[in-house]
Amino acid sequence: xxxxxxxxxxxxxxxxxxxxxxxxxxxxxxxxxxxxxxxxxxxxxxxxxxxxxxxxxxxxxxxxxxxxxxxxxxxxxxxxxxxxxxxxxxxxxxxxxxxxxxxxxxxxxxxxxxxxxxxxxxxxxxxxxxxxxxxxxxxxxxxxxxxxxxxxxxxxxxxxxxxxxxxxxxxxxxxxxxxxxxxxxxxxxxxxxxxxxxxxxxxxxxxxxxxxxxxxxxxxxxxxxxxxxxxxxxxxxxxxxxxxxxxxxxxxxxxxxxxxxxxxxx
Numbered sequence: 163x164x165x166x167x168x169x170x171x172x173x174x175x176x177x178x179x180x181x182x183x184x185x186x187x188x189x190x191x192x193x194x195x196x197x198x199x200x201x202x203x204x205x206x207x208x209x210x211x212x213x214x215x216x217x218x219x220x221x222x223x224x225x226x227x228x229x230x231x232x233x234x235x236x237x238x239x240x241x242x243x244x245x246x247x248x249x250x251x252x253x254x255x256x257x258x259x260x261x262x263x264x265x266x267x268x269x270x271x272x273x274x275x276x277x278x279x280x281x282x283x284x285x286x287x288x289x290x291x292x293x294x295x296x297x298x299x300x301x302x303x304x305x306x307x308x309x310x311x312x313x314x315x316x317x318x319x320x321x322x323x324x325x326x327x328x329x330x331x332x333x334x335x336x337x338x339x340x341x342x343x344x345x346x347x348x349x350x351x352x353x354x355x356x357x358x359x360x361x362x363x364x365x366x367x368x369x370x371x372x373x374x375x376x377x378x379x380x381x382x383x384x385x386x387x388x389x390x391x392x393x394x395x396x397x398x399x400x401x402x403x404x405x406x407x408x409x410x411x412x413x414x415x416x417x418x419x420x421x422x423x424x425x426x427x428x
Contacts, residue, residue, distance in 0.1 A: 173322050177329065179205045184333045189340040190361070190395055190407055191352040197232030197246075199334055203308065204234055206326050207319070210310040211235045211245070211285055215255075216297070216338055218304050223258030225249070225307060229342055230352075245281050254278035259294050259307060266295040266331040268324050273311075287311035291319045295331040298344045306335045351394045360387040361407050364400070 183202035188195055199214040206212075212235065217228040228249050233242055256279030257271050271290045273282045282290070293308040308331060312319070353361065363373040370388060374381040388403075397403035 173326060176205050177326055180326070180330055181333065184330065184337060187334075187337045187341075188358070188407075189337065190358075191230070191341045192358050193352045193354065194232065195338075195341055195352070196230040197234060199337070200232050200234035200308075202334075203310075203327075203330060204236060206330070207291075207310050207312075207323055208236050209316055210291075210312055211242075211287060213245075213307075213309040213311070214334070215249075215307040215309075216305075216342060217307070219259045219294075220303070223260055224254050225259060225305075241285060245285055248281035253281065255307070255309075256280070256282055257290065257292060259292075259305065266293060266328050268293045268328045268331075270319055270324070282311055285311065286313045288314045289316075289318065291324065291327060293327045293331045295335050297335050297339050297342075301344075306331065306338050308334070353391070353394060357387050357391055357394070360384060361391055361403075364388070364391075365404050365407050 180203060183205070184199075187199055187202060192198075196214045196216065200212045203212050203214070204210075211233065213231065213233045215225060215228060215231040217225045217231075220226050231246070231249060233246050235242055254277075256273065256276060260267070269292050271292060273279050273288050273290060289312045291310040291312075294305050296302045297304050297306055308327065310319070310323075310327070359377065360373055363376060368376070370381050370384050373379075374384045377384065391397070392403060395403060395406050397406055
């Protein structure tokens with residue numbers, strides 16, 4: 163039997179690994195943001211199927227107006243593409259996400275026979291550990307949802323894993339607000355893979371000409387990507403664009419120049 167000290171030591175190591183991964187998440191919306199967020203949580207339970215979603219919870223506990231969703235799994239990923247489309251056509255979480263007040267909520271659940279749980283059942287998942295937290299305290303219906311799914315033969319979730327998930331929800335939510343904004347009424351425009359690549363080169367201080375040479379594209383094409391980045395990230399200068407990419411300017415300004423409110427309180 164493992165000692166309490168060894169278990170505590172492992173939890174600390176996992177917490178540090180997850181914290182580093184969350185800190186590395188993009189501070190801007192990308193097409194793969196939720197998928198990368200899910201992958202950052204894999205150290206919590208490497209044998210789990212992990213899903214991260216951003217959306218609004220209605221009065222019946224359904225996740226609606228899904229802004230982003232992504233999944234990650236280290237094993238058995240052959241059916242993951244179908245799972246990622248579970249919200250297509252109005253598919254739901256498969257469990258009731260209660261409207262929240264301030265703070266995170268973590269629960270263990272069994273996968274039931276409801277239509278919304280079909281995607282989990284197709285993946286062979288029988289038990290879930292779910293976490294929900296409001297993106298901003300003043301709008302508790304707009305939430306970050308994290309789900310960890312296990313198969314029947316997997317070891318059940320532990321109390322330590324529940325504690326670790328609860329501790330990670332708020333940091334991930336803060337990153338989500340940086341990327342997607344604090345107001346769902348001003349939807350973000352996710353960066354394409356090429357735009358994200360150009361942005362990464364810009365953060366290294368490269369010129370348009372240098373980026374064009376590195377990516378084997380014309381300077382005109384790269385310049386068009388830079389203009390699109392300024393528009394999508396509401397940046398008026400190269401310095402502001404880079405600062406926003408690095409997460410130093412927190413919440414984006416919506417079109418029209420009116421500033422959004424600050425990030426979720428600690």
